[in-house]
Amino acid sequence: MNIPSDLLFATTHEWIRPAGEKSTVGISDHAQHELTDVVYVELPTVGTRVETGQQVCVVESVKAASDIYSPASGTVEAVNEALSADPSLINSDPYGAGWIFKLSLSNPAELQTLKSPTTYEAQLKGE
């Protein structure tokens, strides 16, 4: 299972790459594998203010619709429009071209509550 070392993870399988104004958010390799082929992404609206754990968008596979929760509080600064044309980027490159939205953090201290790659890996082993 691919778990990059520069990311933080939520228990609900979202990742965040902290970078101040524009932290990038997506879903983990494990999550895309469990979802199966992603066929539709309902992106959040730019400018929306979100809280940690708030449902922000929906990723749909052939099998099911899954809610995506924000791993941190802040404002949605950008969304990955490429996913509208090619939702399968989430499957093929979950940590790169398959990113979902960018967030400016309103409370960066919250990031300490997220999981390190090692703890996230331990969570997956326990599931």
Add this chain to the structure above:
Amino acid sequence: MVEFGGWWMPVQYHGIIQEHHAVRKAAGLFDISHMGEIFVSGHGAAAFLNRILTNDINRLRVGDGQYTLLLNPVGGVIDDLLCYRIEEERFLLVVNASMIESDVAWILSQNHDDVFIENGSQNWAGIAIQGPQSESILSRATTSSNPLPARNRIAPFKFQEGPLLVARTGYTGEDGFELFCPSTAAAPLWQQLLSIGEPLGLACCGLGCRDTLRLEMGFPLNGSDLSPERTPLEAGLGAFVRLEKGPFIGSEILSSQKATGPRVKLCGLVMEGKTPPPRPHYPVLHKGEVVGETCSGSLSPSLEIGIAMAYLPTEIAFPGNHLEIDIRGRRYPAITSKRPLYQPASLSELKKA
């Protein structure tokens, strides 16, 4: 892996869409051992089955199979199944996994004749090979000089000295076969088919694409599209209901429903344009009013568009009617469409031949 009718089964091996296309373009291999095999035999078997099933058993010669339904006394669907006449007085019923116990209990409770009923589900395994390359793959796997059966027929073969029933039926709309063998023979049979078939594009297929393939054909799934509250006439399965054969369980209700016309009909729906895929239990609207809900729904990998089925009032259930489906509070346009929603190539070729 998911729990399905008491079995642990894979949703996918490599990917639902990839497996779906393999079946439409080459071939797919499905483990259908979860399906139930019930053998009904004896002098009175044909008459007994004609009294509990909707189709006419007397239309079956030895080696023929037919799609048919088991109804409750009010004409609602207990289960849909395939019935094969494997000998003059011996029939094989292939039923849904989740319904095996209740089907067997119901069939036993109706048996006042001298008919022998044997639930072989624990001892028999099933493998389906479906898609345009199926015949070519299977013919290389069977050493027998006997030809493979024609569409909707079943024939006895041997595999590793044991029995192998080969039926040319399936749940995908493609040409293909359903193979039934003792459970000990299933793994070697699977391996043999896979090693012969892989160079020809044969892929292992899970439950995920089994559902998208059947939905493109508009084939109902019991528990989603069929229920004890719905009759086969409402489900658009009138072709498998033979009222003229004489009375059977549920026939009185069906006769009167046929005379008045069913109040609702199961309709195919195709989304218009790019929308989230429809799923079961989404509200369906006509002129702003909720008129029903989807019972099955998915993205169609072949059409690359959302498709669904819903019971709708008969007066609006004609093909080409414009409706809306409510997906998470937003309404998306859909159009009613004749089933099948997708026309597979391999079976049309078979019908022409």
